[in-house]
Amino acid sequence: MTPARPRAAERSTTKTERSQDFTGKLLRGTDWFEHYYSGERVAVLATGAEASSILPEILHTAAAVTLFEESPTWVTPIGIPTGVLQRLGAKAYLRLAVRDPWIRRQLTPHESYDSPRVQVSPSYYAALQDPRTRLVHWPAYAIVEKGVRAADGVEYQVDTIVIGATSRFAGSPPQPRRNPAS
């Protein structure tokens, strides 16, 4: 398993500081790999490609994980050479490994707008369906004192937040607005 690498060293820090609003631990880049999650409620903000390696790992010790999967990814349990067979394998694997048709729909990448790349992860789908995992497809929009706020109007409270290196929040974590309706 390869931990995702942080993109650039000059990652903006000014905006990072503002998210110190969050009173728990905020892990970026590869920090998630070294953290010990025992008993913690964790939020993961990541693309599916990254989440497929982060989630199973964190779930070993975390009490609960809320995954904000930003874009779904194709997954196969074992490596299959690139090509039609790989795509068919990924589709069949999703069909077999995920029972709930709505979750399956959420996990299906879009033909033209999502990455066609296939990740190898024998444990991602099992981890997603673990009772301790909550899969969220609503866009996250703010990190606040106690957790993550999403566009469904719910604040997901957690002890630790992991921001994946390729997450759209990797550069600047989402910020709350004061008077949204005005």
Next chain:
Amino acid sequence: MSYDFEAMLQTIKDKQWCLADIDWDAPGAETMSEETRAKMAPFMADLVWIEHIGARGFAALAKKAPTATIREIYHYFHAEEQKHANAELALMRRWGMLENGEIPEPNINVKLAIKVFDSYGDDLPLISLAALIPLLEVALDGALVKFLTDEVSDPLCHEVFRHINSDEARHISVDFEVLELLGAGGSIQRLVQTLAILDPRVLVGLIVVFVPLINKVRDDVVAMGLDERKLMNAMRRFEKIGARGQNTQKLFIYHLLRLMAGMITDRKHPYHRFLADPMVRITSYVPARILGKPQSWVDGLSPEAVAS
């Protein structure tokens, strides 16, 4: 000049709000009289479920979106409709309308809509949902929500709907801009769009689901005291905004729905006697059992501002 969907997406992101922004225990709940409570409870339940169906509609649109930006906008709208349903549930709880804290049961017409979405919602031609949703939204926004805010004096209700209406204004403007985009295609494309109406799934969706769903709510709300002129004004808005779009005018389905909107408003129109009323009656006999178990998205609603 083409519309800037990118800028709209940014506005949507900037305007996000959540249930925790609202003080659900603020004073004002006591202004709800026993009589209004009894009257509004079934209305609120319908409203919650229509938002939730609208949410599912945007989910289906997201799959078919013509550009990546519009897809992301739909993604947010999907979430926002869910947020509206959640906020309305929180209002229901505040007013003591949730029995044992339970989510109200959807009526049979909502259940049929759920069934259609579960069975082939993602396969419906883009144009059909793209045209139907703005009609639903102007009706909801201009008639149902207005009715609610006129009837209820609880200031918190007004605060919640300021947020909701601000979202809805963006929904409606995007809805019509997408129609405008779809109408801009060539004549072949428009022919295909016109033929989409003949797709049996669209016909079933329209006649078995949309017609009775809308008519039932329509009659319920009018029986509660909604001024029919408000309904008429709301539907006129569909016509008015559509009339501003040169390309929207070229869409057959837009004109079909425009005419339908007029018929829905006019209770004396034969549409009611020959189509809508019979459909409401027939669907009321459908046993929910035969529809089977709905997909898990229907369990996604909650009045809780916080999940931990």
